[in-house]
Amino acid sequence: MSLLLVILRKEFLQIFRNKTILKMIVALPVLQLLILPWAATFEQKNITLSVVDNDHSSFSRRLTEKVTSSGFFQLTDYSVSYDQALRSVEANRANLILEIPGHFENDLVREDQSQLMLSVNAVNGQVAGLGTAYITQIIQDFNLEIIEEAGYPNASLSKINVIPQFKYNPEMNYRNYMVPGIIVLLVTLMGGMLAALNIVREKEIGTIEQINVSPIPKAVFILGKLVPFWIMGLLILSLGLLVAWVIYGLSPVGDLGVIYLFSFFYILVFSGFGLLISTYSDSQQQAMFVAFFFLIIFFLLSGLFTPVSSMPGWAQKITLLNPVRYFVDVMRLVYMKGSGLADIIPQILSVTVFAVIFNMWAILNYKKTS
Amino acid sequence: MFIHFIKKEFFHIFRDIRTMMMLLLMPVVQLIIFGFAITTEINHTPVAVLDHSNGELSRRLIAKIDGSRYFTLQEKLQHAGQLEETFRQGKAKLIAVFPSGFDNDLYHNGSADIQLLADASDPNEASTVISYAGQVIAQYVQELNTGNTLPYVIRPEVKMLYNPQLKSAYNFVPGIMGLILMLICAMMTSISIVREKEQGTMEVLLVSPARPVMIIIAKAVPYLMIAMIDVVSILLLSVFVLHVPISGSVILILLLSFVFTLSALSLGLLISSVAKTQQAAMLASGVGLMLPSILLSGLIFPVENMPWILRILSNIIPAKWFIVAIKDVMIKGLGIGAIAGECGVLLLITVILLLVSVKKFKIRVE
Numbered sequence: 001m002s003l004l005l006v007i008l009r010k011e012f013l014q015i016f017r018n019k020t021i022l023k024m025i026v027a028l029p030v031l032q033l034l035i036l037p038w039a040a041t042f043e044q045k046n047i048t049l050s051v052v053d054n055d056h057s058s059f060s061r062r063l064t065e066k067v068t069s070s071g072f073f074q075l076t077d078y079s080v081s082y083d084q085a086l087r088s089v090e091a092n093r094a095n096l097i098l099e100i101p102g103h104f105e106n107d108l109v110r111e112d113q114s115q116l117m118l119s120v121n122a123v124n125g126q127v128a129g130l131g132t133a134y135i136t137q138i139i140q141d142f143n144l145e146i147i148e149e150a151g152y153p154n155a156s157l158s159k160i161n162v163i164p165q166f167k168y169n170p171e172m173n174y175r176n177y178m179v180p181g182i183i184v185l186l187v188t189l190m191g192g193m194l195a196a197l198n199i200v201r202e203k204e205i206g207t208i209e210q211i212n213v214s215p216i217p218k219a220v221f222i223l224g225k226l227v228p229f230w231i232m233g234l235l236i237l238s239l240g241l242l243v244a245w246v247i248y249g250l251s252p253v254g255d256l257g258v259i260y261l262f263s264f265f266y267i268l269v270f271s272g273f274g275l276l277i278s279t280y281s282d283s284q285q286q287a288m289f290v291a292f293f294f295l296i297i298f299f300l301l302s303g304l305f306t307p308v309s310s311m312p313g314w315a316q317k318i319t320l321l322n323p324v325r326y327f328v329d330v331m332r333l334v335y336m337k338g339s340g341l342a343d344i345i346p347q348i349l350s351v352t353v354f355a356v357i358f359n360m361w362a363i364l365n366y367k368k369t370s
Numbered sequence: 371m372f373i374h375f376i377k378k379e380f381f382h383i384f385r386d387i388r389t390m391m392m393l394l395l396m397p398v399v400q401l402i403i404f405g406f407a408i409t410t411e412i413n414h415t416p417v418a419v420l421d422h423s424n425g426e427l428s429r430r431l432i433a434k435i436d437g438s439r440y441f442t443l444q445e446k447l448q449h450a451g452q453l454e455e456t457f458r459q460g461k462a463k464l465i466a467v468f469p470s471g472f473d474n475d476l477y478h479n480g481s482a483d484i485q486l487l488a489d490a491s492d493p494n495e496a497s498t499v500i501s502y503a504g505q506v507i508a509q510y511v512q513e514l515n516t517g518n519t520l521p522y523v524i525r526p527e528v529k530m531l532y533n534p535q536l537k538s539a540y541n542f543v544p545g546i547m548g549l550i551l552m553l554i555c556a557m558m559t560s561i562s563i564v565r566e567k568e569q570g571t572m573e574v575l576l577v578s579p580a581r582p583v584m585i586i587i588a589k590a591v592p593y594l595m596i597a598m599i600d601v602v603s604i605l606l607l608s609v610f611v612l613h614v615p616i617s618g619s620v621i622l623i624l625l626l627s628f629v630f631t632l633s634a635l636s637l638g639l640l641i642s643s644v645a646k647t648q649q650a651a652m653l654a655s656g657v658g659l660m661l662p663s664i665l666l667s668g669l670i671f672p673v674e675n676m677p678w679i680l681r682i683l684s685n686i687i688p689a690k691w692f693i694v695a696i697k698d699v700m701i702k703g704l705g706i707g708a709i710a711g712e713c714g715v716l717l718l719i720t721v722i723l724l725l726v727s728v729k730k731f732k733i734r735v736e
Contacts, residue, residue: 020646024653032661035683039665039676041494046674089531090704092694113523120528123701125536126410126498127672133501136526140508143524150521158514159481160431160507164500166490167457174493182661189657197649282388284648285561289392292557292656296549297403299660305670306408307495309415309463315407336491337458 003216007224015228025194029186029236033179033243040178040305047131049073050085050094057105059146063116066142067098072134086119095121096131108146168336179248180331181304183240187263188270188324189295191233195274196291198225199366200281222363226271233267234260253338262330262344265351269323272358279365298324323354375588379562383592390596393558397550397600398607404546405612409538412502416444418462420453425473431484434510435466440502457489464488464499476514532617532701543614544696545669547604548689551597551627552634552663553656558593559638560655561648563731568648582731586643586724590635594628597635601627617703626699626709629716630692636723637688643730663689691715 016022049067053060068075076094079085088094099117101107107114118135122128147157169176202208211221241259244250252259274291281287299305301315302324308316319325326347333339383390417435421428436443444462447453456462467485476482486503490496533540563586601624608614616623638655645651665671666680667689673681684690695712698704 018647018649020650021653024650024657028653028657035680036661036665039680039684040671041675048674086531090698090702090708092698108522108524112521113525116524116526118526118528120530122530122533122536122540123697124541124672125533125538126541128530128533129536130498130501132528133505136528137504137508139524139526143522146522147520152521157480157520158476158511160476160511161481161483162504162507163483163485164504165485165487166493166496166500167487169490169493169496172490172493172497177492185661189660190653193653193656194649197652201649283386284652285565286386286389286392288557288561288652288656289389289396289554292553292660293392293396293400296400296553296660299664300404300408303492305664306410307463307492309495310409310411310413311407312409315403318403318407332491333458339458343458 004220004224007216007220008227011224011228015232025190025232025236026239029190030239030243032186033182033240034247036182037175037178037248041174045072046074047072047096047127047134048076048094049096049098050076050079050088052079052082052085052097052099054102055100055104059105059108060100063100063139063142064098067135067138070134070138072131072138082117082119089119089121095127096135098135175248176250176336177332178304179244179250180252180335181302181328183237183244184302184324184327184331185299185304186240187233187237187267188298188327190236191229191267191270192274192291192295193288194232195225195229195271196277196281196287197274197284198229199275199278200284200287203281204283218366219363222275222359222366225275226268226359229271229274230267233271234263237263237267250335252335254334254340258334258339258341258344259330261341262327262348262351265348265355266323266327268355269351269358272355272362273323275362276358276365279362298322301325302328304328320350323351326350372584372588375584376591379588379592383596393554393596394599394603397554398603400550401543401546401604401607402611405539405543405608405614408542408546410498411536411538412440412498414442415440415464415499416462417441417503418445418447418456418465419443419468420447420450420465421468421472422470423468423472423474425477427473427476427482428468431468431507431510432466435503435506438506440499440506453487457487460489462489463495464503466503537614539608539612539614540701541697542669543608543612544700545667545693547601547608547696548630548667548693549663549669550604551600551631552667552689552692553659554600555593555597555631555634556638556641556659557652557655558596559590559635560641560645560651562589562593563639563642564645564648564651567646583728586639586728586731590639593635593638594631597631598624598628601631614700616700618699618705622699622706622709623696626692626695626713629713629720630688633688633716633720633723636720636727640723640727640730643727662687666690668693685715686719688716688719691719 051064053064067073076088079088082099085094085097089097097119101115104114116139118132120128120132166172277287277290281290301319301322303319308319308325330344330347333343419432421432432443435441445456447456453465456465465487467487469483472482484507486500488496488500530536605623609616641651641654645654666684666687673684673690676684691712695709698708
């Protein structure tokens with residue numbers, strides 16, 4: 001035990017001696033947490049629109065007015081032709097073209113039906129899908145309006161009124177979800193990268209030889225490496241939760257203690273993971289690339305950026321092996337839905353299994369290489 | 371002299387087979403995983419229904435929701451008490467609640483209400499799911515009305531440009547290409563100089579007659595070549611495995627990637643000339659660049675939606691310019707005129723970064 005304390009003292013001394021690293025450990029997460037959550041929104045309030053009105057009739061003007069005043073679209077320009085509007089799309093000035101044909105009003109009045117052309121920049125399918133859904137909705141409303149004006153008996157038309165309700169986040173505030181999620185990523189990133197660089201650094205500098213010839217048991221050595229990361233991880237987490245509260249006014253609906261309890265196990269996963277990488281690598285460069293490779297996969301498949309439920313089946317199965325996914329889940333459950341300890345037991349069990357596997361593996365593999 | 375330096379750098383890299391393999395294989399594996407898995411398409415989202423009316427019209431609508439490719443009916447709830455539990459256990463993202471008068475109202479008054487509850491703990495997903503459900507319901511209403519001959523019917527005809535099937539890969543493959551290239555290049559170079567400093571071999575270089583610019587450029591050349599091999603393998607994958615076609619000129623894409631890679635490499639060099647230890651360099655390039663490159667580049671969240679400060683800030687992220695330009699060439703099939711501006715900005719970023727790193731580097735020499 002006293003041996004462990006000695007090792008811990010050495011590790012902490014090493015950390016505190018390096019002022020640059022220490023500053024980065026505090027500044028990088030806080031800075032990113034202040035900036036990044038504002039970027040994460042799909043909310044489309046300003047879909048850019050180019051209108052080609054070949055009709056110049058009262059109906060076409062009314063429709064254009066209704067679309068542009070809806071709040072969903074931002075009128076880029078009135079183009080004189082489709083080709084000109086298409087050039088706006090090519091130059092990324094417009095995302096949607098509403099083209100009203102020359103005899104729009106005439107057709108409506110004489111033949112009771114008329115066509116409209118919508119051309120959508122579909123490179124980003126999500127934006128295209130939402131933009132189309134909004135504008136078709138507006139066109140339908142306009143259509144019902146003029147049908148009613150024409151004196152058609154309202155009762156013989158079927159209508160279903162959709163009443164949407166957004167549970168857990170009625171104001172649809174994107175930051176309520178992104179801030180806790182970004183805290184997860186930062187804790188993971190710092191913990192994983194620092195741990196991955198740790199043992200391999202000693203290998204590179206050569207100090208590991210000294211430890212190998214000393215009577216220190218491998219498990220104690222590894223434990224001595226783990227504890228500082230543990231403390232650092234909890235520190236970064238606390239810093240993040242503090243920023244969330246002070247800057248974004250966010251506090252969990254559920255119990256903060258549950259988040260800490262989960263993190264207690266979670267941080268072990270990534271220090272173990274980092275150490276494991278470290279034992280396999282010959283240089284810091286290698287360790288960093290391997291850590292980067294896995295971390296970016298873990299992040300993009302965590303469900304934070306794109307929902308897990310929209311991933312293909314095999315990718316959903318991969319996410320079961322992704323520790324980050326469980327923490328993102330837990331944050332969502334505790335912060336927004338107010339779930340308690342009982343609700344997140346499956347997640348705690350999963351990360352505990354990861355923690356045990358990674359750390360055991362690191363210890364075993366370390367023995368082999370020494 | 372210069373050639374010798376480049377040769378030396380090449381030897382360094384090729385001797386380390388493991389790192390070489392990583393640099394060439396990592397982007398391939400990542401692109402395959404992300405190209406298939408990262409999607410904002412709504413497919414088979416689990417839905418639950420609570421049907422108080424239990425009539426023919428509501429049952430038909432439920433069948434229609436279940437039948438659409440967006441949704442899969444997961445559960446029929448019996449009472450309102452189950453709503454909360456269903457969301458909490460994550461069994462459904464959307465619950466449609468039909469009031470008891472649904473069938474009667476719709477049949478006799480022509481108008482009925484339906485309540486759509488969405489799990490908005492992920493607001494992005496919730497708003498998408500609600501708008502798609504609205505679309506399915508609107509189609510159902512249209513079917514109900516087809517018997518009637520209505521006056522003044524407007525039929526919107528929708529044409530999806532560039533990506534008629536609305537595949538997510540068209541958007542994400544160019545974006546992921548930008549992300550991976552950016553991070554790999556910056557990380558590769560960021561530790562190259564600092565490594566020599568840490569190991570003491572820098573002294574040897576400094577006493578040589580080569581100018582600092584030479585040393586820096588010689589460091590970048592081998593990584594530039596590795597990055598270009600990565601570009602080619604990523605392009606082959608996107609065409610043959612992910613089926614994202616290249617609509618524009620391949621030469622133009624390679625040129626653009628070359629310019630972008632230069633900017634990412636110079637960013638790495640700057641980090642390298644400032645940092646004192648490999649650890650600091652890696653924290654800066656790995657931790658400092660990863661999340662901003664994901665979030666501010668327009669890869670996932672459209673830059674146009676961001677608050678103005680972030681829109682300005684995103685301009686200093688090279689990946690942002692690359693992603694806009696590569697989509698223009700690769701997906702829209704536009705020519706050099708469309709991306710000249712983006713290339714210009716990338717070159718400007720490169721020149722500024724290089725100038726600063728040479729300056730910083732000189733200071734260290736003295």
